[in-house]
Amino acid sequence: MLAAFDLEFYEGESLARRPLGVSWNVQFDRVSPVRPFRWAKGGESFAGWYYAATTGTHVGYESWLEREDRLILLDADPEVAAMASQPFWRHWHDGTRKRRHAPDYFVRLADGRGRVVDVRAGDRIDEAAAESFEVTAQACSAVGWEFTRVGVPDPVLMANMRWLSRYRRRRCRRRQDIADLLTDVFDDPVPLRAGAVQAGDPLVVLPVLFHLLWSGVLVADVAGRLLGSDSLVHTAGRR
Numbered sequence: 622m623l624a625a626f627d628l629e630f631y632e633g634e635s636l637a638r639r640p641l642g643v644s645w646n647v648q649f650d651r652v653s654p655v656r657p658f659r660w661a662k663g664g665e666s667f668a669g670w671y672y673a674a675t676t677g678t679h680v681g682y683e684s685w686l687e688r689e690d691r692l693i694l695l696d697a698d699p700e701v702a703a704m705a706s707q708p709f710w711r712h713w714h715d716g717t718r719k720r721r722h723a724p725d726y727f728v729r730l731a732d733g734r735g736r737v738v739d740v741r742a743g744d745r746i747d748e749a750a751a752e753s754f755e756v757t758a759q760a761c762s763a764v765g766w767e768f769t770r771v772g773v774p775d776p777v778l779m780a781n782m783r784w785l786s787r788y789r790r791r792r793c794r795r796r797q798d799i800a801d802l803l804t805d806v807f808d809d810p811v812p813l814r815a816g817a818v819q820a821g822d823p824l825v826v827l828p829v830l831f832h833l834l835w836s837g838v839l840v841a842d843v844a845g846r847l848l849g850s851d852s853l854v855h856t857a858g859r860r
Contacts, residue, residue, distance in 0.1 A: 626760045629721075630655060630709035638712070645764035650729035654681050654707035671696075673704065674789040681706040683725070684740070690774050691740050693786045695728060699837050703729040713756060722753045736767040743772045781843040785835040793832035800829055800838070807839055807856050814850035830854075 626641040631653040637644075658668040658681040670679040671692045682692055695701050708727035713720055726738040739754055746754070754770050761768035794800055799820060806816045817826045833839040834854070841854045 625713055627712040628709045629712060641711075641760060641764060645766075648729075649708040649727040649735070650703035650705050652705055652708050652727075654705070655710050655723055656707045658683060658706075672790075674791065675701055676703050680704055680726075690779055691726070691738065691771055693779070693782050694774065695726065695738075696786070696789060697782060697835055697837075700730050700732075701728055702731045711757065711760060713760075715752070715756075720753070720756075722757065724757060734767060735761075735765070736769065737761050739768075739770045741770060741772065746770075775844060777847060778844045781848050784848065785831055785843075788828055788831035789835050790832075793828045794836075796825070796829055799826055800833060803830055803833060804838065804856050807854050810853040810855040812850065813841065813848065813852045813854050816854055 624640060624642065627638050628641055628644045628647075629636055629638040630644070630647065630649065631637070636655070658670065668681070668683045670681055672678075673680045673692065673696045675696050680692060692704075695704055705727050706725060707723045710721045710723050724737045725740045728736040728738055730736060737757060739757065741750060741754075754768075758768040802820045803816070803826070806819045811819070813830070814823070817823045817830055820826045820830075830839065834841060834843075834848075837857055839854050840857050841848060841852045846852070
């Protein structure tokens, strides 16, 4: 299995191509993308760069689905330690012709494991894409990486996470005194607005509160309903 795949990736400013069995331990969460991110006027794609609070760097994306959905969710995931977009070309032969595929993201998890992520809506997976994802899963399994193909997430979840992502930067937590007070206020579930008022001036408190929700220090039901003043909030690990 290992000999069936080559990986092509950047080493500094030069492209290198090596067998999977030799290159699997490269730090793919830190490499440069093998494809540029360009937006063509009138095109279907919408490419650009997303600032990831997890790494303090910009990560490329090729579509709204990749940026607005998956990058935001990866950035908010406490299990994710680092990520890189379009990390390598994977080359293989399907028995008829040469093939190659660049997965959307390589993710390094906090426990050191690697995860390869492809982003594609379920209704846009044709036969060629399905085969590519299946072969990618096999290649990942051979070297101990996880593989996941993700599609369109729940719209309520994404509406909440897009809002919270506005407060993802660490500067929103400069007031550590307020952050500490909020963890005490929400030791038991309290409505969002009422808890903010208990902690002080809502104009000062709310950015810190939203950052703590983003980072998982505070918890609310972001999947079941849109965040509002009456949303119950509690400190992580407590009910």
